[in-house]
Structures are given as structure tokens and as C-alpha cells.
Amino acid sequence: MSAASQARRLKGPEELEIVAFERGHFSSFSACGIPYWVSGDVPGRDALIARTPEEHRARSIDLRMRTEVTEIDVEGQRVRTRELPDGSGRDARSGPEHDSKADSGSGSGSGGTERWTSFDKLVVATGARPVRPPLPGIDAPGVHGVQTLDDGQALLDTLTGSGGGRAVVVGAGYIGVEMAEALLKRGYEVTVVHRDEEPMATLDPDMGRLVREAMTGMGITVVGGAAVSAIRTDGDGSARAVATDDAEYPADVVVLGIGVEPETGPARAAGLPVGAHGGLLTDRSMRVRGYENIWAGGDCVEVLDLISGAERHIALGTHANKHGQIIGANVAGGYATFPGVVGTAVSKVCELEIARTGLREKDAHRAGLQFVTATIESTNSAGYYPGAAPMTVKMLAERRTGRLLGAQIVGREGAAKRVDVAAVALTAGMSVEAMTMLDLGYAPPFSPVWDPVLVAARRATAVVRKAGA
Amino acid sequence: MSAASQARRLKGPEELEIVAFERGHFSSFSACGIPYWVSGDVPGRDALIARTPEEHRARSIDLRMRTEVTEIDVEGQRVRTRELPDGSGRDARSGPEHDSKADSGSGSGSGGTERWTSFDKLVVATGARPVRPPLPGIDAPGVHGVQTLDDGQALLDTLTGSGGGRAVVVGAGYIGVEMAEALLKRGYEVTVVHRDEEPMATLDPDMGRLVREAMTGMGITVVGGAAVSAIRTDGDGSARAVATDDAEYPADVVVLGIGVEPETGPARAAGLPVGAHGGLLTDRSMRVRGYENIWAGGDCVEVLDLISGAERHIALGTHANKHGQIIGANVAGGYATFPGVVGTAVSKVCELEIARTGLREKDAHRAGLQFVTATIESTNSAGYYPGAAPMTVKMLAERRTGRLLGAQIVGREGAAKRVDVAAVALTAGMSVEAMTMLDLGYAPPFSPVWDPVLVAARRATAVVRKAGA
Numbered sequence: 001m002s003a004a005s006q007a008r009r010l011k012g013p014e015e016l017e018i019v020a021f022e023r024g025h026f027s028s029f030s031a032c033g034i035p036y037w038v039s040g041d042v043p044g045r046d047a048l049i050a051r052t053p054e055e056h057r058a059r060s061i062d063l064r065m066r067t068e069v070t071e072i073d074v075e076g077q078r079v080r081t082r083e084l085p086d087g088s089g090r091d092a093r094s095g096p097e098h099d100s101k102a103d104s105g106s107g108s109g110s111g112g113t114e115r116w117t118s119f120d121k122l123v124v125a126t127g128a129r130p131v132r133p134p135l136p137g138i139d140a141p142g143v144h145g146v147q148t149l150d151d152g153q154a155l156l157d158t159l160t161g162s163g164g165g166r167a168v169v170v171g172a173g174y175i176g177v178e179m180a181e182a183l184l185k186r187g188y189e190v191t192v193v194h195r196d197e198e199p200m201a202t203l204d205p206d207m208g209r210l211v212r213e214a215m216t217g218m219g220i221t222v223v224g225g226a227a228v229s230a231i232r233t234d235g236d237g238s239a240r241a242v243a244t245d246d247a248e249y250p251a252d253v254v255v256l257g258i259g260v261e262p263e264t265g266p267a268r269a270a271g272l273p274v275g276a277h278g279g280l281l282t283d284r285s286m287r288v289r290g291y292e293n294i295w296a297g298g299d300c301v302e303v304l305d306l307i308s309g310a311e312r313h314i315a316l317g318t319h320a321n322k323h324g325q326i327i328g329a330n331v332a333g334g335y336a337t338f339p340g341v342v343g344t345a346v347s348k349v350c351e352l353e354i355a356r357t358g359l360r361e362k363d364a365h366r367a368g369l370q371f372v373t374a375t376i377e378s379t380n381s382a383g384y385y386p387g388a389a390p391m392t393v394k395m396l397a398e399r400r401t402g403r404l405l406g407a408q409i410v411g412r413e414g415a416a417k418r419v420d421v422a423a424v425a426l427t428a429g430m431s432v433e434a435m436t437m438l439d440l441g442y443a444p445p446f447s448p449v450w451d452p453v454l455v456a457a458r459r460a461t462a463v464v465r466k467a468g469a
Numbered sequence: 470m471s472a473a474s475q476a477r478r479l480k481g482p483e484e485l486e487i488v489a490f491e492r493g494h495f496s497s498f499s500a501c502g503i504p505y506w507v508s509g510d511v512p513g514r515d516a517l518i519a520r521t522p523e524e525h526r527a528r529s530i531d532l533r534m535r536t537e538v539t540e541i542d543v544e545g546q547r548v549r550t551r552e553l554p555d556g557s558g559r560d561a562r563s564g565p566e567h568d569s570k571a572d573s574g575s576g577s578g579s580g581g582t583e584r585w586t587s588f589d590k591l592v593v594a595t596g597a598r599p600v601r602p603p604l605p606g607i608d609a610p611g612v613h614g615v616q617t618l619d620d621g622q623a624l625l626d627t628l629t630g631s632g633g634g635r636a637v638v639v640g641a642g643y644i645g646v647e648m649a650e651a652l653l654k655r656g657y658e659v660t661v662v663h664r665d666e667e668p669m670a671t672l673d674p675d676m677g678r679l680v681r682e683a684m685t686g687m688g689i690t691v692v693g694g695a696a697v698s699a700i701r702t703d704g705d706g707s708a709r710a711v712a713t714d715d716a717e718y719p720a721d722v723v724v725l726g727i728g729v730e731p732e733t734g735p736a737r738a739a740g741l742p743v744g745a746h747g748g749l750l751t752d753r754s755m756r757v758r759g760y761e762n763i764w765a766g767g768d769c770v771e772v773l774d775l776i777s778g779a780e781r782h783i784a785l786g787t788h789a790n791k792h793g794q795i796i797g798a799n800v801a802g803g804y805a806t807f808p809g810v811v812g813t814a815v816s817k818v819c820e821l822e823i824a825r826t827g828l829r830e831k832d833a834h835r836a837g838l839q840f841v842t843a844t845i846e847s848t849n850s851a852g853y854y855p856g857a858a859p860m861t862v863k864m865l866a867e868r869r870t871g872r873l874l875g876a877q878i879v880g881r882e883g884a885a886k887r888v889d890v891a892a893v894a895l896t897a898g899m900s901v902e903a904m905t906m907l908d909l910g911y912a913p914p915f916s917p918v919w920d921p922v923l924v925a926a927r928r929a930t931a932v933v934r935k936a937g938a
Contacts (some may be wrong), residue, residue: 033853033913047853174912317918318911339906346910355910384502384516414886417916420909421889427907428897437808438896440889441815441824442787443643444502447886460540 002324083112121398172199176257297323304340358406373436411458471793597608611708634721641668645726766792828874
């Protein structure tokens with residue numbers, strides 16, 4: 001919808017007809033906001049809806065809700081769609097039917113009306129689907145994903161009836177730790193079960209350890225190195241425990257936070273190129289590689305990691321929105337390109353802030369980069385300022401050149417967004433030595449006289465120098 | 470002392486003798502912390518002392534307190550010093566006298582023992598002195614500067630006896646607004662009198678207006694465009710009002726926050742080069758221009774503004790500390806350079822956060838740069854996240870090239886340090902268009918899906934494009 005909106009901004013309805021198909025019940029919403037809705041911080045579902053179908057339609061975007069694209073006919077420049085139950089294709093509030101010129105045929109398949117719609121230009125934005133390992137009991141009532149607003153509502157409906165119970169979160173990535181916070185706030189006894197050595201495996205384990213220690217301090221039970229083998233169910237079939245090879249963790253509610261994978265179904269079936277991580281491959285203008293009139297963006301594509309030089313799959317709304325802008329501009333006959341990512345991500349669990357950008361140690365190894373690391377402790381404000389809290393910053397710098405390769409931060413208020421300094425420095429290809437002289441904002445409420453990022457850069461510079469050639 | 474410490478880190482006492490002269494009562498303290506000590510946020514003076522004379526001496530730095538350098542003999546490679554009252558040159562706690570080899574002569578002048586001390590290498594770090602216009606009553610009891618710890622103590626001693634009264638702050642720069650907050654917290658009725666159109670003249674007036682409106686909302690009376698003509702005094706000679714050409718503002722306490730100017734006395738007298746702003750001029754290695762063995766840094770020098778290409782005087786601890794590192798390295802036979810500044814500064818007044826970097830409109834004009842501006846409003850977190858608060862970001866971008874020239878931010882929590890993104894982008898010479906694709910940290914508690922800095926960059930990009938060639 002971001003691509004559609006941007007294209008509409010640049011070309012009016014007389015110049016460009018825009019038809020959008022959405023399989024679900026909602027057109028534009030913040031999936032990232034679901035944990036805060038579950039926690040009670042966000043009062044209701046509607047707050048997470050960025051734009052309703054009616055709002056899109058008011059801007060002359062012919063949005064067909066509950067309509068799934070089942071096939072892409074690349075040669076014939078048309079897509080086959082199927083209407084899903086409880087959707088009329090356009091909802092009752094959308095006003096008089098708009099007889100789209102693009103509707104070139106129709107048929108009837110299983111589950112709803114099928115029809116073909118032709119296109120001059122196609123945008124694939126099919127997103128990602130949650131990883132759902134084929135474990136016994138995984139589909140039992142009481143096992144919740146948190147990918148869609150319907151997922152969130154289903155989880156909330158459960159919680160309303162069972163506050164004060166036991167919750168098990170499977171997975172300790174961003175969604176996992178954010179859901180742990182949410183359930184803690186809802187009065188649950190929370191256990192997080194995950195397979196890696198430390199939680200937040202998007203950090204190096206030495207930084208993940210700090211997250212585990214803080215989570216444990218909040219009263220969250222963190223079980224690492226644990227592969228879930230089954231969800232145990234009650235007599236009535238609903239989830240009652242999460243089982244690993246070694247133990248069983250009783251649960252009134254189970255939340256799955258084990259990541260997502262690109263949803264590329266009809267695009268892949270149509271022969272569009274897919275990379276090692278399962279995402280569609282695009283060129284710089286977000287056009288699908290080798291296709292003149294098909295673009296793809298958001299959680300269904302792979303993106304170029306500017307530091308490793310390799311493709312990655314990163315499902316994150318901020319990238320998806322940028323892709324939408326770029327695709328919309330190009331589809332409307334303009335020109336825009338997506339340079340790639342450096343892999344920045346921030347999160348929090350209660351008061352703890354967590355951030356990373358660039359490469360972890362294992363990413364750098366994999367990319368063939370030799371590096372040194374430096375880790376420092378500092379504070380988020382001048383040490384004497386009330387509420388000054390510790391912050392740990394780790395940096396990776398390339399051997400010899402001293403070029404910044406990555407940064408990770410764990411701390412309290414003001415820790416997470418400091419990673420943006422490293423993100424911009426990575427983008428600019430700065431050395432850690434150049435970073436030591438960055439003119440960052442200083443005042444006692446905001447930083448020690450040497451910002452923690454500068455302290456880390458100084459340490460890393462010293463390590464690079466000591467390592468020599 | 471930062472230079473001395475860094476030099477000592479690199480060279481032991483057997484290789485390098487270090488003698489330091491300090492005119493005042495304290496060697497290493499945070500002047501920036503004084504407002505928070507006055508406000509009561511910082512419990513006591515000692516919290517602001519970074520390192521005591523004894524700590525410096527324990528690292529074999531021969532620190533002579535209350536000793537003023539009165540003359541620099543460049544040819545003879547020696548400085549003349551004078552001991553000031555209530556200082557023994559080294560305080561009683563410093564242990565047995567160290568008979569420095571550098572002491573090559575002594576004499577006796579007005580006010581204390583005079584002596585000459587020879588040097589191989591000299592570092593000038595004489596700092597800045599508060600601007601104190603020659604107004605009637607300016608030296609009256611009840612008129613306070615806030616430059617030194619002694620100033621802070623004197624002000625605090627006054628407040629203890631007169632809480633609940635009326636305070637007038639002269640000047641509305643960083644110190645002025647921070648002191649306004651401090652005095653407000655101490656229960657005073659606060660009036661800020663300043664000469665510019667809007668407070669925080671380091672911002673453009675349209676952004677300064679937001680600061681004024683917020684300050685007014687906090688109950689601070691802000692009087693702009695007002696030139697102070699006198700401090701009116703009581704029968705007993707103490708300050709009782711601040712007078713401008715048009716009005717009189719009753720005051721139980723008056724605080725001067727009208728900036729500082731470089732303190733270069735003996736250096737200037739010795740013929741060392743001084744720039745248009747009164748600061749010593751140095752080369753890239755912080756060596757005084759034209760002098761092989763004299764370095765200068767901190768508030769007494771001018772620094773290169775990387776964006777305008779001109780020299781500026783910026784009295785800020787974070788620059789002074791960097792200078793110290795660089796001078797220390799060079800004096801110890803190493804190699805380090807200071808690249809210059811982009812002019813970043815952050816501050817807060819109660820909940821309001823204020824930040825700037827790069828050039829204001831008038832700076833850009835003065836530098837011969839043609840530019841466009843863009844101002845946007847956004848929020849510090851996702852709009853639906855509890856406590857989301859407005860943030861205004863203004864950007865200046867060069868005409869044609871779209872290169873970022875400056876950014877200013879006014880908002881609530883999380884506003885100020887966002888300017889660091891712009892500071893790094895300025896250092897890297899990024900265009901606002903390149904900035905729109907920066908991979909900044911996103912999660913609902915920390916940012917909307919488009920960070921306000923990205924939104925501003927997008928707007929600025931559109932304005933640059935619209936302005937054309």
C-alpha cells in the first residue's frame with residue numbers, strides 16, 4: 001500500500017489505474033505494534049491501523065480486500081485472484097462498485113469467485129509468514145503467533161480470561177523479548193525458551209549474555225540452547241506445556257516468536273528469481289531481476305547488506321516502507337533506488353534497550369572479513385547526572401583499515417538509538433579512528449563528555465593499531 | 470589536564486616531565502554540570518570534579534594549583550608564573566615537595582612568588598572567560614556568573630537563603646536556558662532577558678520560537694529583543710533589578726549567561742596568532758600556527774567549521790577533551806589530528822530538548838552557500854505508542870547538490886540526540902536524498918516507522934528537486 005500510495009501521489013487516476021489485492025482483513029497496519037497492544041500500552045487494535053481500506057479507496061486506489069492472488073501469468077501480464085470467505089472483495093462501506101477496466105475476465109474456483117486481472121506493471125508485496133515448525137501440538141488452541149492483527153486479537157482474548165497464569169514464549173529474538181515484556185506486564189509468569197546460547201541472537205553471544213542477565217533480573221525465566229520438541233496438550237486439546245528434549249515448561253498460553261520467512265508463493269511458481277534465503281531478488285530500483293515490468297519489496301524480498309556484500313532477508317517495516325516509496329516512484333515513471341541496508345535493529349524489554357547494526361563476529365567471518373573487537377562500558381548521561389545508567393557498546397572494526405564493521409549496544413534509556421551514529425558511519429564507510437572525532441551532541445543530561453560511541457571507537461582504534469598489519 | 474593525562478599515558482615520567490599550572494582552585498571539573506548542581510539534581514560540588522589535583526599528581530603530573538602564567542617567553546622557551554593568594558602552589562595534601570628540574574629561576578612580584586619555568590614543549594589551555602559587559606551594577610553582590618565551581622557555590626549560597634524569590638537570567642543561550650530550568654526547580658519565578666528575536670540564537674528564529682513557546686508554557690517569562698542597560702542595586706549595593714531601555718525586571722538573584730570569549734592573555738601578548746573571534750589559531754595537529762613547539766586547545770582556540778570552511782569559537786567540553794587527546798599524543802611524540810567541527814550542540818530546558826548541528830540560515834548566507842530549507846513535524850515514537858510527543862526537525866540543504874548543510878531539532882524525550890545522525894551525515898558530506906535511505910533503528914518505542922530525521926530528509930529532497938537548477 002506504501003507503493004500504491006506513492007504512485008498515486010505522483011500520478012492521478014486519469015494517468016494510472018491502481019488495483020491492489022489483499023488476502024487479509026486489514027490493509028495497512030503496524031505488526032511491530034502488536035506486543036504493545038498485547039501489553040496494554042496501546043489501548044486498542046484500531047490504533048495500529050495506519051490507513052483503512054476506505055482511506056486508500058478515497059485516494060483512488062482500487063483495493064480488493066480478502067482477495068488472494070493465486071497465480072501470476074507473466075507472459076500474459078495478468079494475475080488470477082480468488083475471493084476468500086467473509087470478504088466481498090470490497091467491503092460494504094466502500095461505496096458504489098467501481099467497474100475496473102482492468103477486470104478482463106472471471107471464473108469460479110474453490111472457496112470463492114476467481115477472476116483474471118490484467119496489468120501493465122505488477123508489484124509483488126506478499127510479505128512474510130511466521131515460521132511454524134511441524135511439531136506435535138503446534139496448532140493447538142492456546143498456541144499463538146503474533147504476525148497479524150487477528151493473531152493479536154486471538155491472544156488478547158485468551159489473556160482476558162487467564163491473567164496471572166504461566167506464559168511460555170518460544171524464541172528470543174525481537175518479537176520473543178517484546179512478547180516476554182508484554183506478558184510480564186499482563187501479570188504472567190514468563191518463560192522464554194530458545195535454541196541459541198544466549199537470547200537476541202542478532203547480537204554476539206557476549207552481548208546477548210547482558211540481555212539474558214537483565215531479563216532474568218526482571219523475573220523472566222530464560223532457557224537457552226533448548227530445541228522445542230512438542231507442545232503438550234490437555235484432554236480438551238488445548239496447549240498446557242512446551243516440551244524440549246530435556247524438560248517441560250507448563251503454560252497457560254504459548255506464544256511463537258521464532259521469526260518469519262518470505263511469502264513468495266505465486267511469484268516463485270511463476271518463475272521469478274528467489275535467493276538463498278527464500279526472498280525475491282531485485283535490482284537497485286526494486287525491479288525483480290530480469291523482469292522489465294515487475295517490482296517487489298517488503299518482507300518478501302532479499303536486500304543487499306552493504307557491509308558483507310551479500311543478500312539477507314530482513315523483515316522490518318522500516319525497510320518495507322522505503323521499498324514502497326521507491327517502487328511507487330518507479331512505477332509512476334519516476335526514478336528512485338534502494339541502496340541496501342546495514343542491518344540496524346533496536347528493541348527493548350522493559351527498561352533494557354538493545355541495538356545492533358552491521359556485522360556480528362560470525363557475519364564478518366562468513367563475509368571473509370578479518371576484524372578486531374572492542375567492548376566498553378560507559379553511561380547514558382554524565383556520570384554525576386541523576387539516573388545515569390550503564391551502557392555497554394561493542395564495535396567490530398576491520399583489521400588494517402580500521403573500517404567500522406558493526407556495533408552492538410545494550411543499556412538503559414538512550415542506549416538503543418545511539419546505534420544510529422554507527423549506522424550512518426557504516427553507510428559512509430568510516431574508520432573507527434575517524435569516528436573518534438565525530439562532533440556528537442554533548443550536555444550532561446544526554447551524554448558523558450565522551451559519548452559512549454566515541455569511547456568504543458577510541459578503544460577499537462587502539463585495538464586496530466595494536467593488532468598492526 | 471586532558472593533554473597532560475594523555476601524554477603521560479604514552480610516555481612515562483622518565484621520558485617526559487610534565488608540569489601544569491592552574492590559576493583556579495580546581496583542576497578538572499565539569500563546568501557544564503553547574504546548572505544541574507544549582508538545580509539540586511546533582512547533590513554536591515564534588516560530583517562535578519572529574520579528577521583531583523592529587524589524582525593527577527599520583528600519575529606523575531607536577532600540577533601547581535593557584536599558579537598563574539603571567540608571561541610566555543617564546544624565544545627563551547620559558548614561562549613566568551605567579552602564585553596566587555590561598556594557594557601554596559601545591560596544596561598541603563600533595564605530599565613531599567618535588568624539586569622539578571624544570572624550575573630554572575625564581576623571583577618575587579606583586580601578590581606572590583614569581584618564577585620562570587623552562588619548557589621544551591608548551592601547551593596553552595587557558596580556556597575562556599565569561600563575557601561581562603561594563604554595565605552599571607554588573608559587579609554588585611547578587612549578580613552571578615556560572616563559569617567556575619566557585620561561581621556555582623556563590624550562587625548556591627545565595628539561593629539557600631532566598632528560595633521562592635524572583636530570578637532574572639540575562640542571556641538565552643545554552644547556559645541561560647539551563648539556568649532558567651535550574652532556578653525554576655529551586656522555586657524561583659524566572660525571567661529570561663535576552664537581546665535576540667528568539668531564545669537559543671544558535672537556532673534559526675523559527676525554531677527558537679518553539680523554544681520560547683515551550684519556556685513560556687513552563688511559566689518562564691521570556692523577554693526578547695532586550696538590551697540590558699544596567700543592574701539596579703539596593704541601598705546596601707546588592708542587585709535588585711535588571712534594567713533594559715524599556716523596562717525593569719525585579720530580581721532577588723541575577724544570573725549572567727551571555728557567553729564566553731577566549732582567554733588568551735599571555736599567549737596573545739607573546740605574539741601567538743589570534744583569529745577573528747579572539748581565539749588562538751592552530752594547525753591540524755593543534756599546534757599553534759607557525760610555532761614548532763607550542764600547542765593550544767580547548768576554549769582558548771578557534772576551530773575549523775567543516776561546513777562553512779571558516780574558523781569559529783565554540784566553548785564546549787567535548788571539543789576541549791578531544792583537543793587534549795590530540796595534543797597529548799603529539800606532545801608525547803605520537804601523531805593525531807583534529808579534523809574540525811560541524812557545530813553540534815544539545816540542551817534541555819525541563820522536558821524540552823533542543824539540538825542543532827551544521828549551519829543556520831544566516832551562517833549559510835555568510836559562507837556563500839545557497840540553500841533550501843524544510844521543516845517537518847513528527848513524533849519521538851510510533852504515534853500509537855504511549856507518551857508519543859511531537860518533534861520538529863528543520864534541515865538546510867545546498868541548492869543543486871542537495872548536500873546537507875544543517876539540522877535543528879526541538880521536541881521532547883529522544884529529540885536531542887537524534888541530531889547526531891545529521892552530525893555524522895554532515896561529516897560524511899551526505900546529500901539529503903542519500904539520508905532518506907539511511908538504515909536507522911526502528912521499533913515503536915523509539916521511532917515512527919520513518920524516523921523524524923528521515924522524514925525531514927525526504928521533505929528537503931523534494932524541496933531541492935522542486936527548486937531545480
